[in-house]
Amino acid sequence: EIVLTQSPGTLSLSPGERATLSCRASQSVSSNYLAWYQQKPGQAPRLLIYGASSRATGIPDRFSGSGSGTDFTLTISRLEPEDFAVYYCQQYGSSPRTFGQGTKVEIK
Amino acid sequence: QVQLVQSGAEVKKPGASVKVSCKASGYPFTAYFMHWVRQAPGQGPEWMGWIDLKSGAARYAQNFQGRVTMTRDTSITTAYMELTSLRSDDTAVYYCAREPYECINGVCYSDAFDLWGLGTMVTVSS
Numbered sequence: 001e002i003v004l005t006q007s008p009g010t011l012s013l014s015p016g017e018r019a020t021l022s023c024r025a026s027q028s029v030s031s032n033y034l035a036w037y038q039q040k041p042g043q044a045p046r047l048l049i050y051g052a053s054s055r056a057t058g059i060p061d062r063f064s065g066s067g068s069g070t071d072f073t074l075t076i077s078r079l080e081p082e083d084f085a086v087y088y089c090q091q092y093g094s095s096p097r098t099f100g101q102g103t104k105v106e107i108k
Numbered sequence: 109q110v111q112l113v114q115s116g117a118e119v120k121k122p123g124a125s126v127k128v129s130c131k132a133s134g135y136p137f138t139a140y141f142m143h144w145v146r147q148a149p150g151q152g153p154e155w156m157g158w159i160d161l162k163s164g165a166a167r168y169a170q171n172f173q174g175r176v177t178m179t180r181d182t183s184i185t186t187a188y189m190e191l192t193s194l195r196s197d198d199t200a201v202y203y204c205a206r207e208p209y210e211c212i213n214g215v216c217y218s219d220a221f222d223l224w225g226l227g228t229m230v231t232v233s234s
Binding site: 033035037043044045046047050051056057088090092093095096097098099100101102 | 143151152153154155167169170203205207218219220221222224225226227
């Protein structure tokens with residue numbers, strides 16, 4: 001099973017600042033099948049990034065993903081008020097599909 | 109409208125079973141896999157397994173083997189997840205989520221979960 005470790009656990013930033021979230025895998029993620037999801041309280045997760053760096057339909061270009069192998073990054077270039085949420089990475093290259101424990105981006 | 113509509117909240121006693129439904133609309137039902145993911149209060153998501161909506165074949169996470177069954181009814185474009193022998197630590201929100209897939213020359217390629225249901229809260233309490 002691939003274990004995904006996200007850091008930091010919480011990121012305190014102000015609107016307009018840049019957010020950098022990390023996801024490290026315990027072994028190489030096959031074909032860079034790594035996704036990022038955003039979740040707000042009381043809502044289902046929403047797909048932001050798939051294939052490590054491709055934005056899902058309708059996702060603003062301030063969200064970008066990068067990385068390969070075992071180290072992946074989600075960057076939000078300029079935080080908007082609606083971006084304060086919890087972000088999860090997920091690998092879908094091998095079974096079982098696994099999720100990270102999440103990074104909370106909160107307003108400073 | 110492309111959506112997944114899940115059944116309503118459930119309260120169950122320990123040892124009971126629960127069956128959650130997920131009705132798909134607005135897209136070709138059998139062109140996707142359906143996954144089930146649960147999320148305990150304050151925790152991250154936990155993958156439970158998936159079902160090939162075309163063939164009905166299902167695969168389950170090791171943690172749920174023997175307790176979970178995923179099925180579907182293509183005539184009403186609905187997927188189901190049944191969990192038996194419920195315990196208090198099964199209290200969680202249960203989500204269905206679809207996965208687009210593509211098979212080329214017999215090899216199928218995975219994808220991320222591009223559409224999620226709103227979730228079904230299952231509470232297990234005596």
